[in-house]
Amino acid sequence: MSHASTAVQERPTPPGGHGAPKSALTSRSLPRLAPVGFAAVAIALSVGISTAAGWHSKVQWGMIAALLFLAISYVATTVVENKRQAKDRLATSVVWVCFLIAIIPLVSLLWTTISRGAERLDGYFLTHSMAGVLGSEASGGVYHALIGTLEQVGIATVISAPLGLLTAVYLVEYGKGSLAKAVTFFVDVMTGIPSIVAGLFILSIMLIFEIQPSGLMGALALTILMIPVVVRSTEEMLKLVPNELREASLALGIPKWRTILKVVLPTAIGGITTGVMLAIARIAGETAPIILLVFGSQLINTNPFSGAQSSLPFYIYEQYKVGEAASYDRAWAAALVLIAFVMILNLVARGIARWKAPKTGR
Amino acid sequence: MAKRIDISGLTAYYGSHKAIEDISMTVEPRSVTAFIGPSGCGKSTFLRTLNRMHEVTPGGRVEGKVLLDDENLYASNVDPVTVRRTVGMVFQRPNPFPTMSIFDNVAAGLRLNGSYRKSELNDVVEKSLRGANLWNEVKDRLNKPGSGLSGGQQQRLCIARAIAVEPQVLLMDEPCSALDPISTLAIEDLIGELKERFTIVIVTHNMQQAARVSDRTAFFNLAAVGKPGRLIEIDETERIFSNPSVQATEDYISGRFG
Numbered sequence: 001m002s003h004a005s006t007a008v009q010e011r012p013t014p015p016g017g018h019g020a021p022k023s024a025l026t027s028r029s030l031p032r033l034a035p036v037g038f039a040a041v042a043i044a045l046s047v048g049i050s051t052a053a054g055w056h057s058k059v060q061w062g063m064i065a066a067l068l069f070l071a072i073s074y075v076a077t078t079v080v081e082n083k084r085q086a087k088d089r090l091a092t093s094v095v096w097v098c099f100l101i102a103i104i105p106l107v108s109l110l111w112t113t114i115s116r117g118a119e120r121l122d123g124y125f126l127t128h129s130m131a132g133v134l135g136s137e138a139s140g141g142v143y144h145a146l147i148g149t150l151e152q153v154g155i156a157t158v159i160s161a162p163l164g165l166l167t168a169v170y171l172v173e174y175g176k177g178s179l180a181k182a183v184t185f186f187v188d189v190m191t192g193i194p195s196i197v198a199g200l201f202i203l204s205i206m207l208i209f210e211i212q213p214s215g216l217m218g219a220l221a222l223t224i225l226m227i228p229v230v231v232r233s234t235e236e237m238l239k240l241v242p243n244e245l246r247e248a249s250l251a252l253g254i255p256k257w258r259t260i261l262k263v264v265l266p267t268a269i270g271g272i273t274t275g276v277m278l279a280i281a282r283i284a285g286e287t288a289p290i291i292l293l294v295f296g297s298q299l300i301n302t303n304p305f306s307g308a309q310s311s312l313p314f315y316i317y318e319q320y321k322v323g324e325a326a327s328y329d330r331a332w333a334a335a336l337v338l339i340a341f342v343m344i345l346n347l348v349a350r351g352i353a354r355w356k357a358p359k360t361g362r
Numbered sequence: 363m364a365k366r367i368d369i370s371g372l373t374a375y376y377g378s379h380k381a382i383e384d385i386s387m388t389v390e391p392r393s394v395t396a397f398i399g400p401s402g403c404g405k406s407t408f409l410r411t412l413n414r415m416h417e418v419t420p421g422g423r424v425e426g427k428v429l430l431d432d433e434n435l436y437a438s439n440v441d442p443v444t445v446r447r448t449v450g451m452v453f454q455r456p457n458p459f460p461t462m463s464i465f466d467n468v469a470a471g472l473r474l475n476g477s478y479r480k481s482e483l484n485d486v487v488e489k490s491l492r493g494a495n496l497w498n499e500v501k502d503r504l505n506k507p508g509s510g511l512s513g514g515q516q517q518r519l520c521i522a523r524a525i526a527v528e529p530q531v532l533l534m535d536e537p538c539s540a541l542d543p544i545s546t547l548a549i550e551d552l553i554g555e556l557k558e559r560f561t562i563v564i565v566t567h568n569m570q571q572a573a574r575v576s577d578r579t580a581f582f583n584l585a586a587v588g589k590p591g592r593l594i595e596i597d598e599t600e601r602i603f604s605n606p607s608v609q610a611t612e613d614y615i616s617g618r619f620g
Contacts, residue, residue, distance in 0.1 A: 176420070244457040248520070250418055252471035252527055253447030262474050266461040356461075 030080050035073060035093065042069035066097045110339070117336025120329045126337070130298040135322035142334050144300045145315035148215060149341070151304040152294065152311055153284050155219035156226050161276050163223075164230025171231070172238040173260055190228035198224040199289035206293070213295040215304030218311070221289035226279045233275025237268040270353035277349030281342040287313040312338040364391040364561040365431045365448075365530040367412060372426035373590075374404070374411050376419065381407045383590040385426075387580060389531075394553060394562045396572035396599065399582030400614070404591030405565045406454075408582070409533050412563065413449035414442040430530070447475065450529035454536040456516035458508035458523070465504040467519055471527035486526055494522035495552050514545025521552065525560070532556065534564040538571065550575050569615060573603050581611045 046065035055061070073093045077086040120138075128141030167187070171180055202221045211217065241264050249259040265272070290296070295308035296318060310318075312334055319331035367389040374382045382404035389395045397405040410416040411424050414435060428435040435445050458467050468487045472478040478486070487504070491497040496518040500511070508519055517537060524532060534553075538546040553562060553575050566572050572579050580596035595608045606612050
């Protein structure tokens with residue numbers, strides 16, 4: 001693309017007056033904002049065509065606009081500039097269209113959740129449980145579910161972050177031969193375990209040993225889901241640490257375990273933290289193990305080791321099932337709380353990653 | 363405190379591949395010994411066998427003896443970690459620890475070995491940075507990250523880090539190959555000063571550099587493609603560059619190689 005900001009330009013005439021040969025290095029080019037114009041024309045045309053034909057589907061309108069946009073930018077660039085520029089423009093336009101298509105569901109989801117969830121989300125909602133609240137009543141809150149999610153996810157993280165981290169250290173720094181290959185294989189298999197299967201596994205243990213449902217049991221199922229994610233992401237981060245740093249440290253006469261602890265892990269800590277936070281985000285939204293193992297409850301139970309608890313995803317499912325207008329509102333508000341929880345975690349992870357990242361300043 | 367190294371019948375492998383074969387030589391204390399030879403002839407591999415860094419590479423193993431003042435580095439009860447504290451190493455590419463400041467980089471060897479007194483640490487860091495001719499350039503920004511320095515400064519930082527643990531021998535694997543002529547000159551001057559205190563072994567592709575800095579020069583070569591590297595000859599640097607006893611050395615040095 002050229003940096004010219006005016007409309008289609010004349011080739012600059014070199015000094016020497018008329019008839020002098022034109023420069024070989026300059027050529028006609030479209031203005032920088034041309035794609036915006038193409039998009040506007042494409043949308044206008046698509047609206048025109050669709051109304052004329054009497055189509056009502058907005059999806060259809062959008063698709064016609066996208067195709068028109070691609071066609072217009074290709075043809076216009078071919079005419080004004082040349083074939084090579086046109087191909088370049090076409091590729092750029094395709095990237096833009098794909099980006100917009102990908103972003104639409106995301107923005108729509110966020111918008112719906114925020115606009116519908118904000119109606120009920122307030123201090124009262126966050127600090128009260130559903131104890132004694134009928135499904136149709138417009139009161140009650142999410143406190144018991146929030147406590148449940150925090151405790152269950154917290155316990156799962158406390159168990160699986162160290163386990164996953166150590167497994168990854170073994171795989172990258174020590175693992176050789178068939179044992180390491182077997183561990184890698186089973187970690188890959190575990191990454192694909194459906195959450196209901198992890199739940200059933202813990203349920204079978206509960207039935208054998210006659211254990212009652214509790215937050216801890218749910219946390220154990222979440223641990224099974226979380227460990228492989230932590231192992232995978234940590235492993236990738238440790239592999240990114242240059243071997244030169246390990247050798248530099250070993251050559252100073254520093255033992256291998258201290259090299260790993262003081263050189264390798266600090267260099268990768270930013271990425272490892274991000275990986276753990278993404279794993280937490282994944283398990284925070286799991287519903288199936290909670291239904292099976294934590295049982296669900298309307299009451300506040302701050303003890304994760306005994307008695308039924310609730311959790312945010314379970315609460316959303318439960319409120320949706322009630323089917324009253326008031327319960328739909330509560331479900332949306334809880335969904336907003338869950339999204340906010342995951343987003344805050346992500347922001348914290350980014351903060352830690354930036355704070356701990358290898359410094360390059362002078 | 364500098365020590366003599368006697369190598370006899372040393373052969374090194376990468377898995378089943380024999381990289382160097384049957385090398386014997388003596389490295390004199392308080393002197394600079396340069397290794398020259400074509401790429402892939404095993405100079406770096408040989409250098410890494412002198413502080414047991416070769417076995418860090420997966421599949422790396424060594425046969426033969428390396429005597430450091432009569433102590434065999436490859437004896438069965440020798441701890442490689444202790445060997446590496448005695449025989450330090452500087453690598454081809456500067457590799458300061460990215461998470462640490464300039465001060466922490468130099469102090470890393472002492473701190474992570476756990477064998478230091480806090481009061482000593484400042485003195486050791488200053489002495490090492492002065493020893494590496496870097497003190498005046500960094501004394502006002504010791505707590506800034508080491509990766510913010512220029513390439514030549516980073517390499518001198520790595521040398522300061524290596525000499526901070528007071529090794530007996532300093533191995534340098536092409537320490538100037540990533541640096542410009544000015545930084546190279548700074549490092550070469552430094553090598554001249556360091557040889558008063560340490561035994562220095564340097565691998566270099568730059569024959570002028572070998573001629574400038576070293577007292578003795580060893581020439582390595584491959585017998586043929588795919589064969590292990592061998593030591594062709596080792597002698598006083600002056601003799602190697604003026605009147606070598608083996609024809610292959612003269613061919614390599616005068617550029618008539620191959």
